[in-house]
Amino acid sequence: DGSALVENSGVAHVQFFGADAPYDASIPITKALDKFGDVLVAYQMNGKPIPRDHGGPVRIVVPGHVSARSVKWLERIAVSKNESGSSWQSGYAYKGTPPNIKSFDGVDLSKYKSVQELPVQSLICTPKAGSSIDAEEDEIEVKGWAWAGGGRNIYRVDLSIDGGKTWCQADLKEGSDQPYNRAWAWTLWEAAVCIPPELRKAGTELELIVRAVDSSYNHQPEHPDLVWNLRGILNNSWHRVKLFVKAEDA
């Protein structure tokens, strides 16, 4: 079943090489061999050959990992002791460096780990940023999605209209019934967010906030500066959408 390979050989990674050489990437071999990890060597999409733009004729699909590991136009697979040496893996492209690194000059990138799984995140799709609402509306309909890396399920989606002082919970819809820690797809959600009377004054600017909680009870950070890094990646801070209460004469 592959366990002996992992335990005894020192093999730790599976490397994927694309026809758009030198594009290559790797994943930990435990992910590749995990029977509940659902890694695919895919040659069809929805029952048909994979279109070229989507990486056909053969593409790797690594659910729960950053999509840079789902190598398109696959030519070759190799097992190895080391991860891929490509710039998208060992280089700076997908390294989440600490906040005190303000330049890559002289930085030893081997000190930092490449991104595989992503942290929990969520997004408001409706209403659009900058939308206006009527002062008579005491609640607004809000929709969006949430997702976490590593297959972790979305356990909760919280919404706030008062800067995070109070929160209400969205109803979790499609995607909320994915198997435990095999939630590879988005979880869609909907909520009716109450607008308190004191915020329903004509011309008022409102900020609608969403944050999600995953099956390890990880939360999203409040502000982007808490997760700042030189590449600007891995920003999973609270999503904030500005709304306006219509002026009375509008």
Next chain:
Amino acid sequence: DGSALVENSGVAHVQFFGADAPYDASIPITKALDKFGDVLVAYQMNGKPIPRDHGGPVRIVVPGHVSARSVKWLERIAVSKNESGSSWQSGYAYKGTPPNIKSFDGVDLSKYKSVQELPVQSLICTPKAGSSIDAEEDEIEVKGWAWAGGGRNIYRVDLSIDGGKTWCQADLKEGSDQPYNRAWAWTLWEAAVCIPPELRKAGTELELIVRAVDSSYNHQPEHPDLVWNLRGILNNSWHRVKLFVKAEDA
């Protein structure tokens, strides 16, 4: 290999029953069957029978999950479609409820998920809270541990002495070489934290802060109020230790 059981039967949980009835708990069957999940039916500890206080003669060990699932004094194992109905699983004991739930009166607990994996956390062990440092010391030696649920590795430990405006990184020590996403044990760390001259004034109160980042790039929340819940569990906010610069005549 058990996959068919999971896919075709509807079986989703493995339940463990302890001799201290009615103590029982369950885990998702995919964790129990995962060959890299390292769940044990343990009858020895360090080559000897498990002491009664540690759950012997037979104890379940579920690494990466909250220890309430590592049932002591095991009498029986069962597979089932539903998780354990015990108060430590389906009851309020290990439910991370949302912040707007201020009382359990009338609350439908089946709406909320039981805790299995815990979020990333870290702790400063040295220096102890309330310690004093000399005004001449320009750096202090700091030690502690970090850990994340689900076997996720500790990728980084950040320290701050200025309230989180700037950060430096600890050196990761024992535990930092655990296999990918099988990091069941603590990662120990050490750091020499520089104290800037403007903070080295006699009588000044300093606050040393630690936060860790796991292999999914999840961060710890800045303040406990961001993860507040009625049971007071799952608080993985930044650990803060107060220190004092000795008065000149001390």
